[in-house]
Amino acid sequence: MKNKTNLSNATKTTIKQNFLGYLYLLPTLVITLIFVVYPLIMSFRMGFYERYNYYTDEGSGFGLATFKFVLTDPNFQKALMNTFLIVVIAVPVSMIIALAIALLLNSGIKASKFFQAIYFLPYVTSVIAIGIVWSWLFHSDFGYINQFLGMFGVDPIQWLNDPKMAIWALIIFNIWSGLAFKIVIFLSGLQNIDPQYYKAAQIDGTPKWKVFTRITLPLLSPTVFFLTITSVIASFKVYNEVFALFGGKPGPANSCMTVVYYIYDMFYGSSQVHKAAAASIILFIIILIITGIQMLLSKKLVHYK
Amino acid sequence: MKKLMLSLSLAAGLTSLVACSSKDNKQPEKEKSEIVTTIENPVTIEFWHAMAGTNQEAVEKLVENFNSTIGAEKNITVKPVYQGQYTDLKTKTTAALKSGSVPAIAQAYPDWVAEYLQSGSVVELDPYINDETVGIKDFDDIIESYREENSQYEGGKFYSLPFNKSTEVLYYNKKFFDENGLKVPTTWDEVEEVSAKIHELTGKTAFGIDAPANYFITMVQQYGGEYTNSQGDILFAEDGAKAAKEALELLKRNVDAGYWRLPGEDKYLSGPFMSELLYMYTGSTAGYSHIATADFEVGIAPMPQISDKTGAVIQQGTNVVVFDQNKSKEEVYAAYEFAKYLASYEGNLLFSTETSYLPIRESVVSSDAYQNYVVESNDQTKIVGPEQAKYYFYDPSFYKDAYSSYNVRMAAEKAVESVVLNGVSPEQAIEEAVNSLK
Incomplete structure (x- = not known):
């Protein structure tokens, strides 16, 4: 029993530390998500439309045409x-x-x-x-x-x-x-x-x-x-x-x-x-x-x- | 823990903020409502342009004049913003249209307008032009081809007004022509004849074509055919592509004989012309400044024609387009007022006497102020150019899912280059061009 609580305490600390670590990464992650990942996904999506209006981001004919x-x-x-x-x-x-x-x-x-x-x-x-x-x-x-x-x-x-x-x-x-x-x-x-x-x-x-x-x-x-x-x-x-x-x-x-x-x-x-x-x-x-x-x-x- | 929650909620807030701003540019359905023609509270609008050097100075003068007269009277302040070269201007305008920060008014080529129309933010100017109080009363004074070009879009509506315009002329080495008793050609037969003579005299290339695509577009019409229309039909391919073939054959024959050439590695023919490696070429009036300082006298003649009946000379350049994205009705009206001023007698007279661009109004061409300016500046493009107005045509602009007018132009250029540089037969070059537009 004692062991278990110890372990979970340790896990808790690790999670907390990891979380803090991620928090420090957050600004970079947010910027990467907005300026790299999001445009990447959008341009992948664009390629699959047969017709695409760049201004409104509306496409039609989803497929490989x-x-x-x-x-x-x-x-x-x-x-x-x-x-x-x-x-x-x-x-x-x-x-x-x-x-x-x-x-x-x-x-x-x-x-x-x-x-x-x-x-x-x-x-x-x-x-x-x-x-x-x-x-x-x-x-x-x-x-x-x-x-x-x-x-x-x-x-x-x-x-x-x-x-x-x-x-x-x-x-x-x-x-x-x-x-x-x-x-x-x-x-x-x-x-x-x-x-x-x-x-x-x-x-x-x-x-x-x-x-x-x-x-x-x-x-x-x-x-x-x-x-x-x-x-x-x-x-x-x-x-x-x-x-x-x-x-x-x-x-x-x-x-x-x-x-x-x-x-x-x-x-x-x-x-x-x-x-x-x-x-x-x-x-x-x-x-x-x-x-x-x-x-x-x-x-x-x-x-x- | 509190700190954690705080930062989490902050992060959440940030992402939702981003999500919101990306949706901002979706505009509510445009309601067809009355236009506004008076401005209570002063408005400031931006004018995006690509005019550098002396052209930029002229733009700034235009803006100053407008702001101190019409602008002051109607509570409008225009702010000119130089956006770099044409390609930069287009990239920035497109990006701005996407992010919802487009200016109220910008310079644009007709084919850009055809693209911008997809955004739903380009203002139809007919209600303003035809308005009883703020309309353009002497609208017919604007040269016909410019009016047609700016209303070639769906429904024949005006989505732009003309601004900086040029055309093509024949430049020749006057000193050389005089010394050798050569006659300046007015028809393509004569161009061929004179070219042969010059080649015989000098052993050099005689004649050049600065813009290969323009040659194709112009000559198809001079040979009695059609190029495209604003709906995007490839008309030069019809009727067995007869006119297009004749145009390419004329070119091929003369290039193979060593009489004619394209710019190729020199990019522009002004260089070879200045170094007397070439004695005449057809090129844009806007390029005259590059050869005005030649060691010899430069002659300027109208574009050669096949016949008077099928006379055709391209007119090109940008227009101004008004956007209503995230704009109040007052701002849109203010933009129209500025566009109207640019196309007015006063505005156009100023611009066409301060830059190398041509008048867009008959009244400017025939005015004393303009005629005096031509004598003073000794720039004959300013006379020869507008004299061809009856033959003016425009390169039709359209944007379709499969291809746009830009692609047709590129295909035409490739066809000309394949014939001249790659020994491809005119038939095959045209076939390849048509096949690439599907």
Whole structure:
């Protein structure tokens, strides 16, 4: 009997303490509920209506009709294809380049701190400003890229005018703009590797390539994993780059439409908010599945010390 | 425990407060009642606009003039609020309509009005315009196309009044034309001819189209077809899309020959025109300020036509729209009075002589004050633009569940770009455009 009361007293204290804890969280929770959870639920709800009045929040035709519309919309299909292309090409390429630069910076070259700062600059510069600079670099008559290629006898490429080339201009821009963040993360990952491993390898006379594949890469795998997840998600959300490079258009003849640009245009341009909502739910599901696959793979491939 | 209960009830209160405020914007059914045309207690209303720089100065002058004359007499004070660029203005107005804090009056493109109408808060202006005491008596003085545009909505009702307007003209390098004895084209056949000559002389592109969508919309009509109507019917697809095909073929032929171009990577043609990479282009009168400082004399001519019978030139720009959401009848009337002033002879004369926008009234165009201003400012867009008024048409605005006028415009632009940049045949480009609008 005595025991029981003790226990319930303890439970009471715990409840009381927990409650107090939640009370401290309350302001954050209320704000999150109002500004994150509530809009999230509302936009999910919107996507399931066939017709929706944004001003009165009244919809009709609850079901999957809007999803069907979005999935069969040639613009959305184009957007999906472009987005996958960016993910499949830009993510690995920029990872490799970033890793190479990070290795170089980590190898103790002169003025490495200076170069670190230089490489990080793009990350803290506005994408819109960078986009304007790139749109000049890509200019078919006056751009440096074509002038450089011209030195090797390459005819001017219509980077931003030709609907077939525009997506490659976007991918190149995207690779470059993703570098800064990746280099910094890779560098910190590299600096976390215990130098003892390298010393041991040196004593054994291990060739450099083997040191990289057997020591650096496995010990860097958590960093690689983290970067893959974040950059895949970021590449699925490419929008700023498109907007900046083509001056507020999804490329020549809509050739650079991406999924998030599609959502933006459906919302702000067409004002078909329910279609924007449906498209964003589809994007959410795609990202969820791909991240899930990455998580599963990571169990096999990532070594935590 | 007391404290706990207190904080709990506080939390409950907070959430119910939030719940309440989100319901506020639901308005009671609008009763069709008499309008108010007198104001006892002074009211202050906000005017949301997107006019920056010299345009903003002009807006502020208009407001000052209004407040010190009509406003003072009728107990109205207008407060202008700059909301950023057009896109920002639209986003903010939409958000305000949703949260119940929309201003009494705002600048709006016709297709925005078509969207705003869904909110049920846009005021029908007919009872005010036709009112015996406060109506607009010289309403017919406003150029016909503007009146039609502002009453294209359901039931032919006026849901807006015209404000800042522009049209398209042909800009050409006068120095180059004079030196080479070239004739300024007035028809599209002549544009083609002159383009060929210029290309032969310089090896460069001769002519450009600044707004691809406008080309499509205008040329479909010049070729005797129709584009859309305010009900959202895709008229250019009818009759085998004959006019649309002809329009795209004309363009394709000349682009393939290296005579014509679109802005593409340059975004606007004012740049290439200033650097003499191009000798003429069709563009908005509102863009004249960008080329007024060219090293050579800029010539301004009317838009080329196919024939006089099917003459067509787009007129565009925003109107002002009045909202009654959470507004008293006095505030709505005050907003109408300001809209009326903006569209009045005095207001429009001031605005069209202080900015690059065109007059909306015949009486302003023919007034001495305006004619003197044109001579002084040496801005020929101000003469050539309004001279085309008989050919003015507007881009019809509508909002349907499946698509809106914005989507049709985007589809038209894509069709033009596919033909020019992607080598798609006109037939296929039109088919794709029509298919995307379902």
